[in-house]
Amino acid sequence: MKNLVIILSLFSFFKLTAQIDQDSSNSYKKRVLESTEIDFLSSYYTQDGDNAAVSGGTGTEELTDATATFVVSIPLNADDVLTIDAGVSAYTSASSSNINPFDDGTANPFQASSGASSGDVWSNLTASYSHNSDDRNDIWSAKLSVSTEYDYFSIGFGGSYTKLFNEKNTELSISANVYLDTWNAIYPIELRPFGENGNGINNSLFTQNTITGNQNYNPLFAKFKDETRNSYSIGFGLSQILHKNVQGSLSVDIVKQDGLLSTPFQRVYFSDVADSFIEDFQLADAIEQLPSSRFKVAIGGRLNWYLNESFTIRTFYRYYFDDWGINSHTASLEVPFKLSDKFTLYPSYRFYNQTAADYFYPYETALSSYDFYTSDFDLSKYSSNQFGFGISYNDIFTKAHIWKFGLKSIDLKYYKYDRNTTFGSSIVTAGFKFVMN
Amino acid sequence: MIKHVIIIGFFSCFLSSCVVVKEYEKVNINDPDMVLADKKCDRNVSTMHSYREAATGANGGKTGGGCGCN
Numbered sequence: 001m002k003n004l005v006i007i008l009s010l011f012s013f014f015k016l017t018a019q020i021d022q023d024s025s026n027s028y029k030k031r032v033l034e035s036t037e038i039d040f041l042s043s044y045y046t047q048d049g050d051n052a053a054v055s056g057g058t059g060t061e062e063l064t065d066a067t068a069t070f071v072v073s074i075p076l077n078a079d080d081v082l083t084i085d086a087g088v089s090a091y092t093s094a095s096s097s098n099i100n101p102f103d104d105g106t107a108n109p110f111q112a113s114s115g116a117s118s119g120d121v122w123s124n125l126t127a128s129y130s131h132n133s134d135d136r137n138d139i140w141s142a143k144l145s146v147s148t149e150y151d152y153f154s155i156g157f158g159g160s161y162t163k164l165f166n167e168k169n170t171e172l173s174i175s176a177n178v179y180l181d182t183w184n185a186i187y188p189i190e191l192r193p194f195g196e197n198g199n200g201i202n203n204s205l206f207t208q209n210t211i212t213g214n215q216n217y218n219p220l221f222a223k224f225k226d227e228t229r230n231s232y233s234i235g236f237g238l239s240q241i242l243h244k245n246v247q248g249s250l251s252v253d254i255v256k257q258d259g260l261l262s263t264p265f266q267r268v269y270f271s272d273v274a275d276s277f278i279e280d281f282q283l284a285d286a287i288e289q290l291p292s293s294r295f296k297v298a299i300g301g302r303l304n305w306y307l308n309e310s311f312t313i314r315t316f317y318r319y320y321f322d323d324w325g326i327n328s329h330t331a332s333l334e335v336p337f338k339l340s341d342k343f344t345l346y347p348s349y350r351f352y353n354q355t356a357a358d359y360f361y362p363y364e365t366a367l368s369s370y371d372f373y374t375s376d377f378d379l380s381k382y383s384s385n386q387f388g389f390g391i392s393y394n395d396i397f398t399k400a401h402i403w404k405f406g407l408k409s410i411d412l413k414y415y416k417y418d419r420n421t422t423f424g425s426s427i428v429t430a431g432f433k434f435v436m437n
Numbered sequence: 438m439i440k441h442v443i444i445i446g447f448f449s450c451f452l453s454s455c456v457v458v459k460e461y462e463k464v465n466i467n468d469p470d471m472v473l474a475d476k477k478c479d480r481n482v483s484t485m486h487s488y489r490e491a492a493t494g495a496n497g498g499k500t501g502g503g504c505g506c507n
Contacts (some may be wrong), residue, residue, distance in 0.1 A: 039477055041477060041478055041480060041481065043481035043482075045485055047479070047489075057473070067481050069480075069481075071477070080442065086488075114471060125480055166457060167457050167458075167459065167460070168460070169457055169458055233494070234494075235494070239473050241443030241458045241466055243456055243464070244456075244458045244462045244463065244465060244466060245465050245466070247466055247471060247473060249473040251495045251496075252493045252495065253493075253494030255493070255494060296494065297494070298492060298493065298494030298495035299481070299495055300494070300495030300496055302474075303472045304470075304471045304472075304473060306465040306466070306468055306470075312468065312470040314470065314471075316492075316496065318492065318495045318496060320491070320492035320493075320494070320495070322491070324491075326491045326492070328490070328491060328492035330492060330496075336470040344470070352486075352490060352492070354490065354491050354492060357491070373507070378488075378489055378490065378491065379491060384490075388482075390478075394469075394503065411476060411477075411478040412478075413478060413482075415482055417485075423487070423489075425485070427482055427485060429478045429479065429481055429482060430478065431476070431477055433477075
């Protein structure tokens with residue numbers, strides 16, 4: 001049996017080597033990217049639900065987000081491409097606004113407040129560079145990214161190597177990325193006086209407002225000492241043309257995260273602590289506490305089948321697990337339907353489910369004696385269904401122009417996402433591709 | 438051991454590809470809808486999923502960076 005394994009391994013190796021040698025003899029060289037391309041991507045996202053993590057698993061999750069991104073790909077020569085990706089995302093969030101629910105009107109977890117935390121802007125800049133070998137069978141790439149928002153800063157860098165062989169029927173890739181993130185931690189307003197050097201219950205928040213319920217309010221609170229979050233990932237990919245109409249891929253991503261993985265402004269209410277209120281808002285018993293490390297593994301596969309000139313079937317499946325106790329399955333199906341040379345419709349369906357994290361406790365079910373707890377329903381057990389529909393316009397002759405750029409394609413899509421909890425969302429996306437003439 | 442034989446045998450077959458599709462036969466494979474990745478305009482949808490769902494990765498999307506906490 002051992003010999004059989006060795007023979008099979010040797011066979012694979014020599015077959016692979018032969019294919020690489022054969023492919024290297026191909027002398028035809030085409031520019032990797034003929035001319036500069038610009039993608040303008042935008043989206044408008046809305047969500048709502050009744051399980052806001054900011055207010056301990058109960059309260060409005062209403063949020064809107066508008067995003068605009070430019071992706072510019074510039075051919076530096078026949079082999080190299082530089083891509084600049086710049087994006088801005090502006091959001092307003094009713095749940096985040098309740099980091100301080102006492103800034104106007106009657107405080108209530110189901111109503112938005114108007115303070116500084118009710119909105120923010122996320123900005124991102126990513127530069128990537130790729131180099132292709134003369135025979136186009138080896139591709140190296142490197143990237144650097146920076147993103148920032150009021151309470152969070154992230155810098156990331158990474159690289160990848162892709163090898164094509166078997167007459168470009170097979171592709172193997174490996175990638176690695178590192179993200180070094182830093183929080184500027186913001187805590188729920190009522191907990192801040194209980195931090196180091198705070199004046200506790202003598203703070204004006206409590207002297208100028210009446211505490212109802214348990215008037216001896218004494219939360220469990222200490223600021224996080226470490227405000228860094230680092231993510232390290234490595235990914236492996238294999239794609240294969242299986243037939244002149246079918247191709248598939250397998251990929252594995254392994255991620256290790258360290259540092260502050262809790263979100264500092266997410267409240268938790270314990271079942272063994274009496275409730276305190278100001279107006280209609282329950283004062284936090286604590287903020288969520290999650291382990292300082294997380295190990296994630298995702299294994300995914302795609303299979304695309306060109307059925308005929310009108311229909312293509314696109315499928316995706318992923319199994320995910322991590323050491324916080326979450327297991328998840330994702331499956332999606334998209335069936336592009338070409339109406340003509342220029343117009344294609346994109347109906348799609350996506351199913352997702354996950355088990356709960358070991359540290360998830362709904363509103364008022366965690367005990368104050370636990371080490372770790374969260375009431376973030378994104379870490380709860382749930383399943384979701386997403387239906388989508390899109391249309392795209394393609395003009396390979398780029399007849400419509402804006403300055404020196406010809407319009408190559410327009411994509412419009414709409415997705416409706418619903419969990420089997422109260423959470424639901426929808427997103428409209430638009431993408432415009434221009435090519436420099 | 439049998440497991441190893443099956444795995445290596447599978448990959449051996451996969452790597453050597455039962456059918457080698459020539460460049461001139463790749464018209465359908467090169468169709469934009471056959472790309473083994475999400476369309477660019479779906480990027481913000483993937484970002485939304487990575488913020489709202491525990492599972493990330495193995496889909497060509499981001500695997501880290503950013504808090505996704507709102």
